[in-house]
Amino acid sequence: MTSFNSSSIPIAMTIAGSDSGGGAGIQADLRTFSFHCVHGTSVLTCITAQNTLGVTRVDAMSPEAVTAQFETVMVDMRVGAIKTGMLLNQEIVKTVAKKFVAFGLGNVVVDPVMVSRTGAQLLDDAAVKTMKDLLIPLAAIATPNRYEAQILAEMEIHTLADMQTAAQQIYKLGARSVLIKGGAMSGALKAVDVWFDGDRFEVLQTEAIDTQHTHGTGCTLSAAIAANLALGKPHFQAVQEAKNYVTEALKYGLAIGRGQGPVGHFYPLL
Numbered sequence: 362m363t364s365f366n367s368s369s370i371p372i373a374m375t376i377a378g379s380d381s382g383g384g385a386g387i388q389a390d391l392r393t394f395s396f397h398c399v400h401g402t403s404v405l406t407c408i409t410a411q412n413t414l415g416v417t418r419v420d421a422m423s424p425e426a427v428t429a430q431f432e433t434v435m436v437d438m439r440v441g442a443i444k445t446g447m448l449l450n451q452e453i454v455k456t457v458a459k460k461f462v463a464f465g466l467g468n469v470v471v472d473p474v475m476v477s478r479t480g481a482q483l484l485d486d487a488a489v490k491t492m493k494d495l496l497i498p499l500a501a502i503a504t505p506n507r508y509e510a511q512i513l514a515e516m517e518i519h520t521l522a523d524m525q526t527a528a529q530q531i532y533k534l535g536a537r538s539v540l541i542k543g544g545a546m547s548g549a550l551k552a553v554d555v556w557f558d559g560d561r562f563e564v565l566q567t568e569a570i571d572t573q574h575t576h577g578t579g580c581t582l583s584a585a586i587a588a589n590l591a592l593g594k595p596h597f598q599a600v601q602e603a604k605n606y607v608t609e610a611l612k613y614g615l616a617i618g619r620g621q622g623p624v625g626h627f628y629p630l631l
């Protein structure tokens with residue numbers, strides 16, 4: 362027997378949608394938490410019927426169901442960090458923001474999921490303003506991709522300087538730090554991410570992996586950041602290590618459908 366103390370295992374929470382194909386959303390987040398030896402709790406916001414080709418249906422959970430899942434976990438367990446993913450509509454965004462304020466939560470990673478790479482809308486138009494006004498200001502780290510950053514910062518992003526300007530604009534919305542993800546950038550900027558914490562910029566660059574199996578990269582990154590925060594790592598270190606994790610997982614992307622397969626979350630076991 363080892364002297365493992367199970368009561369001290371770090372706990373993280375994902376507030377996100379279900380992906381029936383298992384590549385993104387809650388499923389990707391919980392696998393990522395497990396990889397980091399962090400116990401994963403989950404608040405389901407919606408159920409997507411989804412595979413590697415796209416999303417065919419979305420069913421929302423009620424705000425009451427979201428509240429009940431959240432409160433039931435929070436009153437019982439010491440959740441060290443939370444990530445938000447697909448929140449779908451304005452009511453759910455408002456509900457989640459209200460609960461974060463009520464519980465005085467600090468280690469919050471907001472992945473402002475709006476559109477999937479296959480083109481499906483994952484956040485109602487009406488919810489975008491609420492996300493900007495209520496949720497982004499509560500983020501310790503906000504992690505928009507190129508398109509989400511363009512919407513939040515109200516500008517086009519083509520260059521590294523654009524990424525930096527957008528990060529500053531989103532920081533001004535109230536996030537304590539911003540990571541603009543570069544999976545959708547082109548040329549030399551492909552997979553280059555930009556971090557800004559109000560003080561300093563950092564450019565995070567790993568090798569760009571040549572693969573079509575990128576489904577769930579954003580979910581995986583934000584979940585890995587949350588796991589690292591739950592493990593007590595400083596914010597920028599949490600981001601750096603999460604970026605390295607996604608890069609390795611992308612090398613082991615799974616060709617399991619006719620479209621964009623998920624990343625290999627459990628790559629060391631493959």
Ligand SMILES: Nc1ncnc2c1ncn2[C@@H]1O[C@H](COP(=O)(O)OP(=O)(O)O)[C@@H](O)[C@H]1O
Nearest residue numbers: 506542543544545552553568569570578579582
């Ligand atoms: N082909 C790739 N090679 C290496 N890293 C990638 C690749 N595509 C995306 N990434 C990385 O995956 C993370 C998620 O980014 P991105 O794909 O832009 O987010 P989203 O899935 O939200 O659109 C970022 O760290 C990004 O740099």
Ligand SMILES: Cc1ncc(COP(=O)(O)OP(=O)(O)O)c(N)n1
Nearest residue numbers: 378385386477478576577578579580
């Ligand atoms: C249920 C659900 N949540 C989030 C996403 C988007 O996933 P993400 O990792 O941001 O990006 P892509 O997989 O679309 O590249 C999703 N598709 N489903």
